[in-house]
Amino acid sequence: MRKKVGIIACSGEELLGGTLSRAAARIVVEKLRPQETIILCEPLFAAGGLERHGGQEERNFAKEHPTITIEGCEEECAKIAVDKYSGPPTATFNITEFIHAHPELKSMSREDLGEDGMKLAEIIAEEIAKKVDELFIRK
Amino acid sequence: MMSEKKVFIIPCSGIGKIFGSIGRETAYIVVNELAKGKSALECLPLIVKGKKEVIDTLKLNKVIAIDGCPLKCSYNNLMEKVGKVDAQFMTTDIIKENRDLRPEASIIPIGENTKNLSKKLAEKVAKEVDELLKQNKEGE
């Protein structure tokens, strides 16, 4: 059976990269590859969900499935969290690289990406989807 | 005093369901509009990671956690890394209080009801910001 791919965005509140990572992740799991991916909550890896099964579900999933992290800045919070609790992620995407590669697309703000920002998020999502296909088809 | 104290708003960052987005939107409304200049944001993932500068700043300031589900990622991570939370809110409470405003399923972008719920919650959070700043003054 093919294994679903876990998508973990840093989703950082404080910066534009966080919002872009979040948007790109949602586009992948909702629009581009809904059957092949599962979204995971970054903070839940650490101390979240102490009751019942909680964060354990995210951790176990990431241990047994390929995972892709999406980082809003050079801190690489998502990668570090996944690595700490479930082992190294299969692939990592850095939003800043995409921002540099597409200077023509100016996102509005961290609160509202605006039209350009959403376009950029779509571009990032397409790249992630390609990676998902690679990982999902590999048995 | 080095600088005027601020209240830090830390939403949970939840991405799987709409509840996390309400927290995020609420935080933006508080920081940009209702308690502008009095409050600030920090990334929860950065706190989870254990970034020292951020954690030290939070220890010196009042902190409000906004969580989207009973797993309380923001509250639990703050308690573990910073050791305190001065006030906490649940976005599910505002949904329960406004049964007529059923949040739309869309996370990006968020819908009208989600925005309205966030505004309502933001009013409560902003009030708490003032309350906490008052406590700061009394403490001095």
Add this chain to the structure above:
Amino acid sequence: MKKLINETICILPCNGLDKSLGVIAREVSLKVIEKMSDVQLICPVLLNNGDEKYETLIQTAKIIIINGCMTRCPTKLIEERKLKPFKQIMIPDMSKKYKVKPTKDLILNEENIKLADLIADEIIADLNKSDQDKDNAIREFQEQEFFDITVDKYYFTVPKDGYFFNENDCWIKPEGNTALLGITDYLQNAAADILFVDLPELGSEIEQFDDVGSFESSKTVLQLISPGSGKIIAVNKSLEQNPEYCNQDPYRKGWFAEIELKNFEEDKELLMNGLEYFDYMKEKIMKEKNHLDQIKSENDV
């Protein structure tokens, strides 16, 4: 009376000695502690002095305030400390409610004692009621062993013994001639975070497979379809405040209702035991999963 949570109840009267209303407030609190020995009396004068013992006590206690007049001294004492009272009483309101007009005598007379009695009885009845609510919320459940399975990131459990299930993913747990009802882990996972519950009416008669309430998440509205027949004798009121119990602990704290069983032997004919339901649930989950995979491969072509 059984106390399940270690929660102290405090009573804080106004004690204003210069008005008969204050004297009545004081009398009410004395009557309450006379009948309920575990209720702690708090002296407003000493609290105002910042007595350390009181200060610690009231941080975690349930506080009942008895105000003599609109000056509301005890309420102010509590508000100053940023606490919220559990219940507040105004003597003039009570006098209107019970149609007993207090006299101005500072020494208690028959009329004023009568009013104090009525108010004290109301408080005691209220306290007993809220204790019963607690009984309902936190039933004692024995340690339970579960079958479990993880599919993708979702985790599903089914209790091994003591529960019976229908194919509508609801459970019944018989105990003698009564039984608790609830939804299974599969159903709570399907609903996702439950935000509202509609509980059945006490006393209503239900048939097997009737719906006995519904629950609503941001995704959907689902029903609890009863695996048994009988009369509703209790509902889990705590779910109205904490619907997340259905998600966190669907087989215990998330119970919905209790019924007096009518004919469980007959009901059982159409129910599964833990192992049977676990197999049924697994098959259902895998079918859904394969179905999605199938759509995927069709799209690939």
Add this chain to the structure above:
Amino acid sequence: MSNSYEADKETFMGAPRNKIPWWPTIDYDKCNFCMECDKFCPHNVYAKSENDKKQLIVKNPYNCVVFCRACAKTCAPDALQFPEKSEISKLIKKLRTE
């Protein structure tokens, strides 16, 4: 979504699903074609009729979960009816012995 399930292989409580007559009946005098039931039902029981007449129809009756009546709650004009539960459970018990 789920209409490719093979109804003839499905069972409910050990009885063949295609022998259990449980599905909604639409009262066309009341139905206002709002399609709320269709939006709600995750099992694709309902559909819009394919002929010219704009109508709600029960397209996949055997997809309907036996004893589930959740869609009826979404129906403002109260146009959805279900069979008598006790009759159905009697029938299931009988089918199981066959």
